[in-house]
Amino acid sequence: MSEGVEWALHTCVNLAWVGRPVGSARLAAFYGLPPAYLNKRLQNLVRAGILTSVPGPKGGFTLARDPASISLLDVVTAIEGPDPAFRCTGILGDSPWGDKTADHPSSCVIAVAMRRAELAWRRELAGQTIADVCATVERRAPGEPERTRRWFG
Amino acid sequence: MSEGVEWALHTCVNLAWVGRPVGSARLAAFYGLPPAYLNKRLQNLVRAGILTSVPGPKGGFTLARDPASISLLDVVTAIEGPDPAFRCTGILGDSPWGDKTADHPSSCVIAVAMRRAELAWRRELAGQTIADVCATVERRAPGEPERTRRWFG
DNA sequence: GGTAGCGTACTCGGATAGAAGTTGTCCGAGTGCGACAGG
DNA sequence: CCTGTCGCACTCGGACAACTTCTATCCGAGTACGCTACC
Numbered sequence: 001m002s003e004g005v006e007w008a009l010h011t012c013v014n015l016a017w018v019g020r021p022v023g024s025a026r027l028a029a030f031y032g033l034p035p036a037y038l039n040k041r042l043q044n045l046v047r048a049g050i051l052t053s054v055p056g057p058k059g060g061f062t063l064a065r066d067p068a069s070i071s072l073l074d075v076v077t078a079i080e081g082p083d084p085a086f087r088c089t090g091i092l093g094d095s096p097w098g099d100k101t102a103d104h105p106s107s108c109v110i111a112v113a114m115r116r117a118e119l120a121w122r123r124e125l126a127g128q129t130i131a132d133v134c135a136t137v138e139r140r141a142p143g144e145p146e147r148t149r150r151w152f153g
Numbered sequence: 154m155s156e157g158v159e160w161a162l163h164t165c166v167n168l169a170w171v172g173r174p175v176g177s178a179r180l181a182a183f184y185g186l187p188p189a190y191l192n193k194r195l196q197n198l199v200r201a202g203i204l205t206s207v208p209g210p211k212g213g214f215t216l217a218r219d220p221a222s223i224s225l226l227d228v229v230t231a232i233e234g235p236d237p238a239f240r241c242t243g244i245l246g247d248s249p250w251g252d253k254t255a256d257h258p259s260s261c262v263i264a265v266a267m268r269r270a271e272l273a274w275r276r277e278l279a280g281q282t283i284a285d286v287c288a289t290v291e292r293r294a295p296g297e298p299e300r301t302r303r304w305f306g
Numbered sequence: 307g308g309t310a311g312c313g314t315a316c317t318c319g320g321a322t323a324g325a326a327g328t329t330g331t332c333c334g335a336g337t338g339c340g341a342c343a344g345g
Numbered sequence: 346c347c348t349g350t351c352g353c354a355c356t357c358g359g360a361c362a363a364c365t366t367c368t369a370t371c372c373g374a375g376t377a378c379g380c381t382a383c384c
């Protein structure tokens with residue numbers, strides 16, 4: 001899985017705490033990440049409707065909607081793309097008595113088993129939101145949001 | 154995810170049906186796959202203790218143990234490696250007040266959430282064995298094992 | 307005719323190229339602020 | 346002193362390389378069979 005997923009998730013949490021536009025350069029400086037590349041990843045989140053971007057001075061990135069409505073799956077999908085990790089190429093259709101017209105991703109027993117596992121993965125990710133992460137961190141370290149907000153301000 | 158995972162899974166099912174050594178060339182011919190590359194992947198399964206290899210004529214690959222004791226997770230892990238898809242690099246330690254000595258993969262809320270999801274994925278995969286897949290296919294197409302055995306023989 | 311030795315053909319196994327995706331970098335288009343000149 | 350205009354600095358956004366991983370291929374080491382020659 002892309003390393004950008006980790007960056008995007010942590011950045012979303014920071015943005016949830018700050019609450020106003022922050023430039024990619026400053027967001028990257030917080031973790032010592034390459035600014036341009038983080039920018040490239042945040043663009044993925046903008047296209048997915050997770051962030052909104054504001055150009056010009058005082059511009060930057062902000063969460064496009066409430067943190068409680070942004071699941072971890074949303075972020076992961078925005079970065080990694082919508083394709084499942086296991087992709088059935090339908091090699092059963094290439095077997096001696098294979099049917100190339102059949103819908104193998106749906107009929108192949110192996111493909112179904114793999115998709116079921118991936119669905120369980122997605123369900124877990126969809127059940128956790130950015131707001132949940134923020135709440136857990138805040139419960140563990142109550143001063144974290146304020147401290148972060150100050151650093152970015 | 155590597156495409157070789159799909160090849161390895163289907164090949165394991167075929168090997169379970171045939172029950173005796175089959176060379177990688179013939180296994181690859183069944184699906185029209187590149188023989189040498191399939192061989193390379195089956196070597197991964199040998200190292201993982203899933204298959205046994207027999208050199209020389211009449212040689213080839215065989216399941217090393219009962220199909221009921223080979224889970225889909227075993228095969229996936231053998232091909233993809235033991236590392237989890239999401240890898241916590243501990244960027245929290247690089248934040249302004251980050252602690253580089255902390256065990257971030259265990260303490261970071263995001264890392265924990267991602268690992269939980271991946272655990273659900275692994276659990277689903279571990280719950281399905283090659284024998285289960287064989288049984289499901291056989292229930293749907295009763296003649297499949299015999300037909301496959303004949304093609305390889 | 308039976309048997310020991312040898313050659314051959316076939317297998318796996320690891321070392322070697324090519325393609326694709328990820329990671330990293332750069333520069334251009336657009337925007338808001340601040341300075342400056344004029345009224 | 347107030348206001349309209351201009352320049353500038355800062356932002357995102359997409360286009361352009363370097364590197365790692367995946368895909369594909371080739372050739373060498375080892376083994377079992379089959380043939381041959383000998384007893």
